Amino acid sequence: MKRSLYFIFLLFLLGCSAQPRPQIKGFLTITDDLGRTVSLGNAPVRIISFAPSITEMVYALGGEERIVGVTAWCNWPPQAREKTGVGDMINPNFERMVSLKPDLALMIGSAPSPLLKKFEALDIPVLCFKDETVADIQRALKVLGQVLECPSRADSLNREMDLQLAVIKTAVDQVAMEKRPKVFAELGSSPLFAAGDSSFIGQMISLAGGINITGNIPSSYAAVNPELVVKNDPGIIIVLHPQASRKEIEQRLGWQNVPAVRNGKIYPGLDQDVILRPGPRFTEGLKILHGIFYAP
Amino acid sequence: MRRDIKAWYYLAPLSLLTILLGLASGPAGFGLLADHQVMSIRLPRVLLGLLAGAGLASSGAALQAALGNPLAEPYLLGVSGGAAFGAALALLLGLSAGLGGAVGLPLFSLAFGLLALYVVYSLSKVGSRLPAETVILSGIIVNAFFSALIMLLLALAGRQLQEMIYLLMGNLGMIFGAQSLYLLWVCAAVIILCTAYLWSQGRNLDLLSLGEQPAQSLGLKVEKLKVRILLASALMVAAVVSLAGVIGFVGLVVPHLARMISGPKNSRLLPLSVVLGANLLVLADALARTIAPQEIPVGVITSLLGVPFFIYLLRRKKRTAL
Numbered sequence: 311m312k313r314s315l316y317f318i319f320l321l322f323l324l325g326c327s328a329q330p331r332p333q334i335k336g337f338l339t340i341t342d343d344l345g346r347t348v349s350l351g352n353a354p355v356r357i358i359s360f361a362p363s364i365t366e367m368v369y370a371l372g373g374e375e376r377i378v379g380v381t382a383w384c385n386w387p388p389q390a391r392e393k394t395g396v397g398d399m400i401n402p403n404f405e406r407m408v409s410l411k412p413d414l415a416l417m418i419g420s421a422p423s424p425l426l427k428k429f430e431a432l433d434i435p436v437l438c439f440k441d442e443t444v445a446d447i448q449r450a451l452k453v454l455g456q457v458l459e460c461p462s463r464a465d466s467l468n469r470e471m472d473l474q475l476a477v478i479k480t481a482v483d484q485v486a487m488e489k490r491p492k493v494f495a496e497l498g499s500s501p502l503f504a505a506g507d508s509s510f511i512g513q514m515i516s517l518a519g520g521i522n523i524t525g526n527i528p529s530s531y532a533a534v535n536p537e538l539v540v541k542n543d544p545g546i547i548i549v550l551h552p553q554a555s556r557k558e559i560e561q562r563l564g565w566q567n568v569p570a571v572r573n574g575k576i577y578p579g580l581d582q583d584v585i586l587r588p589g590p591r592f593t594e595g596l597k598i599l600h601g602i603f604y605a606p
Numbered sequence: 607m608r609r610d611i612k613a614w615y616y617l618a619p620l621s622l623l624t625i626l627l628g629l630a631s632g633p634a635g636f637g638l639l640a641d642h643q644v645m646s647i648r649l650p651r652v653l654l655g656l657l658a659g660a661g662l663a664s665s666g667a668a669l670q671a672a673l674g675n676p677l678a679e680p681y682l683l684g685v686s687g688g689a690a691f692g693a694a695l696a697l698l699l700g701l702s703a704g705l706g707g708a709v710g711l712p713l714f715s716l717a718f719g720l721l722a723l724y725v726v727y728s729l730s731k732v733g734s735r736l737p738a739e740t741v742i743l744s745g746i747i748v749n750a751f752f753s754a755l756i757m758l759l760l761a762l763a764g765r766q767l768q769e770m771i772y773l774l775m776g777n778l779g780m781i782f783g784a785q786s787l788y789l790l791w792v793c794a795a796v797i798i799l800c801t802a803y804l805w806s807q808g809r810n811l812d813l814l815s816l817g818e819q820p821a822q823s824l825g826l827k828v829e830k831l832k833v834r835i836l837l838a839s840a841l842m843v844a845a846v847v848s849l850a851g852v853i854g855f856v857g858l859v860v861p862h863l864a865r866m867i868s869g870p871k872n873s874r875l876l877p878l879s880v881v882l883g884a885n886l887l888v889l890a891d892a893l894a895r896t897i898a899p900q901e902i903p904v905g906v907i908t909s910l911l912g913v914p915f916f917i918y919l920l921r922r923k924k925r926t927a928l
Contacts, residue, residue, distance in 0.1 A: 503768065533772065535895055563646050566643070
């Protein structure tokens, strides 16, 4: 009896694996940012986006109807909040993801995540994008344009970005390096968290014409000693987290002579999503930063 | 000359050197007269290092004596776990900024540190007695429970995750806001008063180390003393955790180091532990500040130094036992 149950169970397993795979008609074959070759049989219509920046891109390309799931962090555009939440890449709600029957997952990262491998094991195609530079953003838009069957829309968004980048670059190029403002970007206050040049915000600062005083820290983001801020005399402090107020920063021990504090050039309450998110709105963030750095 | 008195001749100038080294090192450059703004960042940090090291070491020494157990230390009692959970909970509830950071977080860590201690106390109480074995065992259980609760908070945390992790790693770098300076004075008072109390009980702790029954028959109110020692230790640990997070191994290793110099007499052992602990933490933090451009949590350094040192102590003990 027991043995026959085993046998039935084995048959059941065989049956599962012997299911015919969906016929690939060859809608699109793409090599993603991790160098993986991904073939899509049909144009995807049930997409899960695993990053707020990617969600924004899909909306900007007009593909919102094809999105079935988003992360807990996808808050822009506001309608994106109405989509089904699937947790995030660190705490994914895997059952809900699978129950959405996605035909494509869009992820970010520079290495395959455990989640990506789970999706691969389920034969759900995954495209993984890097999100570290402006070039990454534009390449992601281009790829998504192909996936969502609107390449011309992607091209025009990229052209618009190039145009706005050029405007700011022209303005910045006129300022000699030593005349550019020294900027401290605060990403957390206990401990004090700062960004290096390799981070996206590090690149935003230099594109907007500032000099990141913590640019030389070896990782993208790191806890730093408040001494570093005092030593490097930033003329501007941008606060990219909700914990610190202008008053709290002004009262910090030893910060009274920092030029930014002395001259009241502390900027809390900035739209972090626009400035920190490597998405289609980054040029808006760039304009905000440039406006702060070169305020009259 | 008594060995511990001889040690003080070396320790006094050494401590001065440690403080100067602590003040002189940091990412803004080596030097004492660098900039008084830089100094106003380093001074509270060195002060916090001295206080936290002293508090952890003295509570470790007192607990080892009171419980008659060489493995006793603040973290083993579950107090640190409770205090850390309280602090992490305060962070999750958004009490890290403004008034919450100055009052809420330390109160939470004190409340849960005391709660942990109370649970340990009531779990381990046998009749009216407080045997050392059950104290250690229930400490381990309570610590395990609070570790699990901390994991739960880490899983629930969103943007507070980074702050929580740094708190759990032990870090003297949180102190640069005006409010934390105010908190520093409160914690200084707590640590100095509690250490003074523990020192004043040195002779009674010696009696206790004769064994509970002999001590009792010599007129010592054993359980009452134990409760007070536990309470003083818990207060100090909660104070340290709310400012510097969880710093391991200082409370365990330093009293053993001091005992090698002073012998087991508690009135000599305690001040030596206090000074050694303060020195060790300030030096470890000076290292943590300078080895990399980022902040390395000092708790990582003390554990990295403490574990090999503890192994060395164990091996030494084994050799002399043979």
